[in-house]
Amino acid sequence: MSAMTVLTQSIWAVDITINDTMNSGGVYGTDSRVGIREDGEVEPRNLTGQVWDLEAFVVQNQKLYLIGGFNFLNGQSGNGMTFRSGDLFIDNNNNALWGAGSPTLSGGDGYRILNNRVYQFNYVIDLSFPSYAYNVYELDESASTADRMRSVYYRENDESNPWEYLGEQSGTSITKPTTALASGNVDYFTGLSDVQILADYGVSLTGGGHNVVGIDMSWYTGDDLLTHFTFGCGNDAIVGELRGGFDVPDPGTTLMLLGFGLTALAAANRKLRR
Secondary structure (H helix, E strand, C coil), X not given: CCHHHHHHHXXXXXXXXXCCCCCCCCECCCXXXXXXXXXXXXXXXXXXXXXXXXXXXXEECCEEEEEECCCCCCCEEECCEEECECCEEEECCCCCCCHHHCCCCCCCCCCCEEEHHHHCCCEXXXXXXXXXXXXXXXXXXXXXXXXXXXCCCCHHHHHHCCCEEEEEEECCEEECCCCCCEEEECEEEEEECHHHHHHHHCCCCCCCCEEEEEEECCCCCCCCEEEEEEECCCCCEEEEEECCCCCCCCXXXXXXXXXXXXXHHHHHHHHHHC
């Protein structure tokens, strides 16, 4: 892999990962991205290791990629339980509760039903593994009887909430909407090396054994968003923030612009020498 390859990929793949505000005691590796501390990090007091690690959100063209050592397809076993992937929650008006801003639930461990009136997310990308499918639903921030989510299992990890989308509540029943804003199949790549991640997604991560979930975001017309993800135990959570929309140039456009720039420089140099 040449230096030019890495440079070109890095130009059009944008790492949007931000600090999840919870990593005061769960860092076991070294994240080369200043201030982010997500690679080689889990939430405080939790099991460490690559299989629990959520590492990066990357935007590339019209797609959002979630990268981690966690097994998004089958989940990860621990303490006699299997903890599955959650869903991608999206905030587009900068008022969602997440990380250190999330409330701690009362009582002991266990999955709880949450109300989006508290968490204030605007959309959810409802991931369905192992069918590699997803549906996008718009969420209501205000209705007291609508849009329920499920919490993570451990109360000490409530800052990782919410975990997964349950649906809209009507009376005592909770069902997912019959019509989705968008639907599709996820891209899924497994077992990628550090070198492959750098070449394909322009982000420097460690630990090997990286898994990648890719979602088509062409349905999203806003300029800004914040996205949040965790898995069932809340052992790690990850947050990404995008400003300016998904108009990230593809590699062909990048190379074309680079070619135009080099041509212009050469022409200017010839004029100076005359």
